[in-house]
Amino acid sequence: MDQQHQTDAAIIPRKGPDFGLDGDIPRYWMGGDPFKTRFFDAMSLLFPEGEKFFIACVRDYHDKIDDPALAEQVRGFVYQEGQHGMVHTRFNDRLKAQGIDVDRELEEQKQLLNETFRKRFPKVFTLAQTAASEHLTALMAHGFFATDMMQKADPRIRAMYAWHAIEEIEHKAVAFDVFKKVARGSYLTRISAMLMASLGFPLHVFVIMHRMFKVDRPEKPLAMWLRGLWWLYGWGGLYPRLLPHYFAYYLPGFHPWKHGDMGIHETWTTAFKDSGGNAIAAGNAVLPGAS
Numbered sequence: 639m640d641q642q643h644q645t646d647a648a649i650i651p652r653k654g655p656d657f658g659l660d661g662d663i664p665r666y667w668m669g670g671d672p673f674k675t676r677f678f679d680a681m682s683l684l685f686p687e688g689e690k691f692f693i694a695c696v697r698d699y700h701d702k703i704d705d706p707a708l709a710e711q712v713r714g715f716v717y718q719e720g721q722h723g724m725v726h727t728r729f730n731d732r733l734k735a736q737g738i739d740v741d742r743e744l745e746e747q748k749q750l751l752n753e754t755f756r757k758r759f760p761k762v763f764t765l766a767q768t769a770a771s772e773h774l775t776a777l778m779a780h781g782f783f784a785t786d787m788m789q790k791a792d793p794r795i796r797a798m799y800a801w802h803a804i805e806e807i808e809h810k811a812v813a814f815d816v817f818k819k820v821a822r823g824s825y826l827t828r829i830s831a832m833l834m835a836s837l838g839f840p841l842h843v844f845v846i847m848h849r850m851f852k853v854d855r856p857e858k859p860l861a862m863w864l865r866g867l868w869w870l871y872g873w874g875g876l877y878p879r880l881l882p883h884y885f886a887y888y889l890p891g892f893h894p895w896k897h898g899d900m901g902i903h904e905t906w907t908t909a910f911k912d913s914g915g916n917a918i919a920a921g922n923a924v925l926p927g928a929s
Contacts, residue, residue, distance in 0.1 A: 649714030669790030673866030766831035779803035797921030
């Protein structure tokens with residue numbers, strides 16, 4: 639990679655840790671809040687098929703990569719994404735046991751990604767979709783643990799999302815570099831794909847949440863949605879805090895390694911190593927104020 643884009647974090651091919659997802663995790667594991675819990679649950683439902691899609695789109699250009707360093711990063715990217723898919727599949731089995739129609743959601747997403755995007759769009763565009771989605775997940779990874787939003791989460795699921803976040807940070811530039819250096823994708827393609835991902839991702843999450851709440855039947859659903867949307871989009875909410883990092887993607891000279899504080903990554907990796915690979919201890923270590 640160019641010197642100015644040298645990564646601050648090596649891509650480590652870790653096997654997905656045992657988070658204890660078969661344990662007595664509460665239905666509403668995010669401090670008893672249905673909206674916040676189902677927001678993350680809905681994202682988890684998207685990951686297994688989404689990770690397969692990302693791997694396939696990057697692999698479309700595997701034979702054209704002549705930079706050994708980038709080829710090695712692609713291998714690390716593929717391994718990490720594969721582990722994410724397997725861990726979130728185990729997590730999603732919890733949702734299936736709660737009565738959520740996980741198989742329906744996975745099949746619908748599989749049809750969208752494979753029968754629509756992979757078959758009807760050029761490979762360079764689906765790679766751009768992957769790069770855009772990786773930016774969205776990376777900026778959320780940088781932002782999830784910068785505040786106390788995960789403070790009340792069940793430690794096992796907090797650990798899972800912390801591990802996932804750290805690995806998203808580690809490989810956040812891979813799809814982008816393949817798009818720019820190998821596929822030679824244009825600025826217009828990059829931005830068009832980001833606009834599609836920016837609209838499609840939250841819409842898909844909200845549709846899945848709506849279906850989950852049909853099963854849950856929460857009290858005062860309208861008030862719950864209003865509070866939840868304010869938590870996401872209101873003053874000081876999750877998404878407004880991420881806007882500067884998000885809009886950086888639209889700069890012509892953008893590169894993922896120019897943006898994002900690496901403090902959380904350093905804290906997690908140190909705690910993970912010092913604890914002998916204890917993901918829950920590492921997940922607790924990245925909470926604000928943790929010592």
